Amino acid sequence: xxxxxxxxxxxxxxxxxxxxTNSKAFAPDSTEYGGLPNTxxxxxxxxxxxxxxxxxxxxxxxxxxxxxxxxxxxxxxNHYDRKNYFYPDLAKGYQITQxxxxxxxxxxxxxxxxxxxxxxxxxxxxxxEDTGKSMHLxxxxxxxxxxxxAGVPLIEIVxxxxxxxxxxxxxxxxxxxxLVRYLEICDGNLEEGSMRCDANxxxxxxxxxEFGKKVEVKNMNSxxxxxxxxxxxxxxxxxxxxxxxxxxxxxxxxxAGTGKTYSLRSKEDLNDYRYFxxxxxxxxxxxxxxxxxxxSQMPALPNELFKKFTTNYxxxxxxxxxxxxxxxxxxxxxxxxxxxSNYKSASNWITGPVKSxxxxxxxxxxxxxxxxxxxxxxxxxxxxxxxxxTAAQQTIFPSLLENPSKTALQIAExxxxxxxxxxxxxxxxxxxxLAKNPAKVAEYKAGxxxxxxxxxxxxxxxxxxxxxxxxxxxxxxxxxxx
Numbered sequence: 001x002x003x004x005x006x007x008x009x010x011x012x013x014x015x016x017x018x019x020x021t022n023s024k025a026f027a028p029d030s031t032e033y034g035g036l037p038n039t040x041x042x043x044x045x046x047x048x049x050x051x052x053x054x055x056x057x058x059x060x061x062x063x064x065x066x067x068x069x070x071x072x073x074x075x076x077x078n079h080y081d082r083k084n085y086f087y088p089d090l091a092k093g094y095q096i097t098q099x100x101x102x103x104x105x106x107x108x109x110x111x112x113x114x115x116x117x118x119x120x121x122x123x124x125x126x127x128x129e130d131t132g133k134s135m136h137l138x139x140x141x142x143x144x145x146x147x148x149x150a151g152v153p154l155i156e157i158v159x160x161x162x163x164x165x166x167x168x169x170x171x172x173x174x175x176x177x178x179l180v181r182y183l184e185i186c187d188g189n190l191e192e193g194s195m196r197c198d199a200n201x202x203x204x205x206x207x208x209x210e211f212g213k214k215v216e217v218k219n220m221n222s223x224x225x226x227x228x229x230x231x232x233x234x235x236x237x238x239x240x241x242x243x244x245x246x247x248x249x250x251x252x253x254x255x256a257g258t259g260k261t262y263s264l265r266s267k268e269d270l271n272d273y274r275y276f277x278x279x280x281x282x283x284x285x286x287x288x289x290x291x292x293x294x295x296s297q298m299p300a301l302p303n304e305l306f307k308k309f310t311t312n313y314x315x316x317x318x319x320x321x322x323x324x325x326x327x328x329x330x331x332x333x334x335x336x337x338x339x340x341s342n343y344k345s346a347s348n349w350i351t352g353p354v355k356s357x358x359x360x361x362x363x364x365x366x367x368x369x370x371x372x373x374x375x376x377x378x379x380x381x382x383x384x385x386x387x388x389x390t391a392a393q394q395t396i397f398p399s400l401l402e403n404p405s406k407t408a409l410q411i412a413e414x415x416x417x418x419x420x421x422x423x424x425x426x427x428x429x430x431x432x433x434l435a436k437n438p439a440k441v442a443e444y445k446a447g448x449x450x451x452x453x454x455x456x457x458x459x460x461x462x463x464x465x466x467x468x469x470x471x472x473x474x475x476x477x478x479x480x481x482x
Contacts, residue, residue: 003242007203009234010211011163015176016154017186018130018194019062025129025153026053026096026281033192037135037146045151047092052280055080059153060103060284062185063127064294066155067104069179069301070122075103076286080127080278089132089145097128099275103286109159109179110303111171112321120172121160128154155186161200161211166227166234173197173223178302182327190222197226201233203241212237213247217261220254229254233261305330313343322351328365329355332372339376342383349375353397369404377408385468391417419468426459426467430475433458444480452476 024031027044043051060078067074081099104125111118132147157176163169177188177195188195197220202212217233220226232254237247252261300308302324309320309330324330329350336346354375358365378396381387387396391412399411412418433455434441444451455476459467 003238004234006205007234007238007241008206008208009164010161010202010204011165011169011230012161012200012214013157013159013163013169013172014198014200015157015173016130016196016198017066017157017176017180017188019059019153019155019185020187021056021058021062021153023056024151025056025059025127027151029151031152033194035148037144038148040148041150045091046147053096053278055281055284056153059127061294062153062183063103063125063155064286064291065183065185065298066157066180067107067125068295068298069183070104070107070109070125070157072104072107072122072125074286074291075101075105077101077283078103078127078286079283080281081275082278083128084274087131088143089134089147089150091132091147091150095129095131096278096281098126102126109172109175111168111175112317113165113167113171118168120168121162123158123160125155125157128156130154161202166230169199169230170223170227173226175302177223178325182299182301184299190220193221199226199230199233201230201237202247203234203237212241213249214267215247215249215261216251216267218251218253218264221256225254225256228256228259229261232259236261299327300331302327302330305334308334313337313347315343315347319344319347319351323347326365332365332368336372336375339372340379342379345379345382346376349379353393357401370400371404374400374404374408381408381412385419385470387412387417387419388465388469391465416464417466419466426463426472427475429459429462429467430455430472430479433462434476434479441480452480455480 018031021031023029024045027042029042029045030040032040044053064074078098078101080096082094083097083099084094086093102124104122107122107125108119109122111120130149130152132145132150135144135146137144159172163172177190180186180195181188186194190196199217199220200214201217202214204210204212215233215237217229220229233252240247249267251264251267253264254261305324306320309315309323310317315323323333333346333350336350337343340346354365354368357363358368378387378392378400382389382392387408392408395415395417396408396411399415400406400408403411437455437458440451440454444455452473456469456472459472459476
């Protein structure tokens with residue numbers, strides 16, 4: 001039994017998502033990523049005396065959307081709070097957030113792991129604003145601060161401590177990123193920091209009733225690094241406990257280069273943020289009319305499409321997962337299925353040649369030159385044995401990408417790729433091939449059944465690859481078994 005088998009791992013995740021609004025949470029400054037430092041600020045985002053904030057309606061609606069997607073209870077009465085603390089990138093000396101009235105309460109996110117499906121319970125989702133960004137330049141003693149990000153609207157999604165492995169944590173983050181992208185409220189880009197995750201990790205002996213000391217890990221810029229940090233932290237805490245050391249409640253940072261976490265500051269003393277209601281912002285009341293309007297704008301979500309693809313289209317869980325990875329691919333596939341009933345073939349074309357083409361040119365599906373009707377026509381021609389799958393994939397598909405105004409049938413005719421399925425004609429060619437190879441026929445009848453492929457090849461040579469394989473195989477088998 002490994003040391004890990006003695007312990008229960010408890011993980012809670014806090015995910016911050018920057019909302020895709022054009023302006024900040026409480027100011028008209030631009031939220032565009034990549035601007036020159038301190039060019040997207042105003043007296044409001046810097047909290048100059050007399051400058052009054054105004055709540056961004058779109059940010060509120062986006063927050064409600066993620067709450068609806070996670071089956072949360074939407075708080076009808078919302079007020080903002082000031083969270084007071086000093087940090088160089090916090091221009092105001094406080095952050096506008098929600099303390100007592102989070103806009104979304106409870107809810108859950110469905111995940112899939114190697115162990116099966118699981119519902120991860122949420123504690124809350126609340127609205128707040130982002131801070132600026134401290135810049136530590138190499139060989140510079142001073143720290144510079146860029147306030148462009150200060151005031152960008154955020155949601156913080158907080159789970160209950162119900163995640164028990166790094167695999168579950170990775171699956172949860174993957175699903176949250178998928179949700180915000182489907183809802184088009186956040187681009188989910190961990191590398192650019194528009195989606196950020198803090199992991200609270202603790203371990204305790206199995207059977208214990210009290211959680212171990214919680215350690216918060218920050219500074220992870222990919223889902224894989226979140227998993228790596230959690231794995232390291234689990235091993236570090238177990239190793240410390242086994243040595244008789246005391247785990248301290250602290251904040252640690254993750255170094256992707258070493259794969260280790262390092263202490264930043266202690267959390268033993270509870271921070272006194274001195275929350276109090278934000279005096280410059282009125283409470284927000286979510287009316288039935290407003291809530292119903294937002295509900296009517298909700299798109300099909302990943303789990304809905306997953307169920308549709310597995311139930312209505314009879315796809316495997318794996319195929320459905322790949323297809324629903326991005327909203328645009330999922331909707332393209334769904335549209336394709338309105339043009340063909342061969343759903344498995346449609347799935348194979350999307351996840352195979354179509355995605356290969358898009359990946360090679362780094363294109364979104366919206367830039368794919370071929371429409372669903374043309375793709376469905378290719379599938380129909382294969383299913384009716386008019387063209388071979390090889391000819392379709394290697395010749396017709398590439399030709400249509402270059403000439404999207406043509407039909408698959410036109411390309412097949414131009415390139416002489418239509419299969420010959422005339423039984424009488426093929427029967428004569430089969431008899432001719434067998435007559436030329438009496439020794440091989442004798443070997444086949446003596447039990448060397450693998451020679452069927454050789455006979456197929458000879459027929460294909462004579463028909464220049466146009467013989468219908470199914471018809472040809474049936475005719476050869478019938479003739480050889482006489």
